[in-house]
Amino acid sequence: MSLSSAPAPALADWPDLAVTAEAVIVLSDRVWRISAGNPGLMTGPGTNSYLLLGPEAVAVVDPGPADEAHFQALMAAVRHSGRPLRHILLTHTHRDHSPGCAALVAATGARVHGLPPLAEDPSQDRDTVVDVELRGHCWDALGWPLTVLHTPGHVENHLCFADLEQGWVITGDHLIQGSTVVIIPPHGRLADYMASLRLLLDYPLEAVLPGHGRVMTGARQVIAGTLAHRQQREDKVLERLAGQPPLALADLVPLVYDDVAPWLHPVARFSLWAHLIKLEEEGRAVCRNELWQLQVAAGVE
Ligand SMILES: [Zn+2]
Numbered sequence: 001m002s003l004s005s006a007p008a009p010a011l012a013d014w015p016d017l018a019v020t021a022e023a024v025i026v027l028s029d030r031v032w033r034i035s036a037g038n039p040g041l042m043t044g045p046g047t048n049s050y051l052l053l054g055p056e057a058v059a060v061v062d063p064g065p066a067d068e069a070h071f072q073a074l075m076a077a078v079r080h081s082g083r084p085l086r087h088i089l090l091t092h093t094h095r096d097h098s099p100g101c102a103a104l105v106a107a108t109g110a111r112v113h114g115l116p117p118l119a120e121d122p123s124q125d126r127d128t129v130v131d132v133e134l135r136g137h138c139w140d141a142l143g144w145p146l147t148v149l150h151t152p153g154h155v156e157n158h159l160c161f162a163d164l165e166q167g168w169v170i171t172g173d174h175l176i177q178g179s180t181v182v183i184i185p186p187h188g189r190l191a192d193y194m195a196s197l198r199l200l201l202d203y204p205l206e207a208v209l210p211g212h213g214r215v216m217t218g219a220r221q222v223i224a225g226t227l228a229h230r231q232q233r234e235d236k237v238l239e240r241l242a243g244q245p246p247l248a249l250a251d252l253v254p255l256v257y258d259d260v261a262p263w264l265h266p267v268a269r270f271s272l273w274a275h276l277i278k279l280e281e282e283g284r285a286v287c288r289n290e291l292w293q294l295q296v297a298a299g300v301e
Helices: 011-016 068-081 101-108 190-200 219-241 249-256 262-281
Strands: 024-026 031-035 048-053 058-061 085-089 111-114 146-150 159-163 168-172 207-210 285-288 291-294
Touching: 024 068, 031 068, 048 068, 048 207, 058 068, 068 101, 085 101, 101 111, 146 190, 190 219, 190 262, 207 219, 219 249, 219 262, 219 285, 219 291, 249 262, 262 285
Parallel strands: 058 085, 085 111, 168 207
Antiparallel strands: 024 031, 031 048, 048 058, 146 159, 159 168, 285 291
16 A cells, blocks of 8 residues: 655645545545545445544544455555554445445454444445444544534435534535435435535535545535525426426426436436425425326415
């Protein structure tokens, strides 16, 4: 493993650090990035694992998929730190983020912190065992304060981890670089997702360290831009439903996502479904016999 002994780069230079599988990218004296070699439609250039460093021990955030090369890269980074791996933190338990826990736990005895897999969600890695439940508090086992934020939306058992002193937040699949996050009902909820984005705006953050893709600086603009994008899409759903006969979800996808390549429509369908459920909960859309239409206000023909 090669790891530069040069000082950590300035925060403004973090976005230039390319995602390269299994390379160790030093972001600061507290956080390194090691990306897994699992690129794909849902994973972008691969899943980012982060190594958090304290004076006495280190922690891995999101060990990624169960992959031997990634396991070896994480262990090499731990050895290079010169400190034992005592903790694993999980943003959530989707299969591209948490199955790598098992090999790390077997090799080091590290304890797993996060929210347990949702038993009723077939998309989750239900083999990972969470030893310590985290839900919105300060975690200081490394000797510096890491703020744990419960951020449901992408999925209910999702956490973000923020270092408010250095101004960065590890966002898992709450914010990713290069594309928008897919919300898959019923365990993903768009209303929760928007609320969790607004929650991040309460904190003094400068850099987003996503679960997929490069670091994004200008965190507040990134978050506000994501909120605005979701609002524009919702406005478009309402616009396309107006003046139409009731429409099936599949027929509404190309109307609402006419700015998105058709090969991405099967994925966009999930987000559209999430939008419609939010509008239904708000009393603005209604679904009858699997056909969607606007909810017409009482007394209006
Ligand atoms: Zn996910």
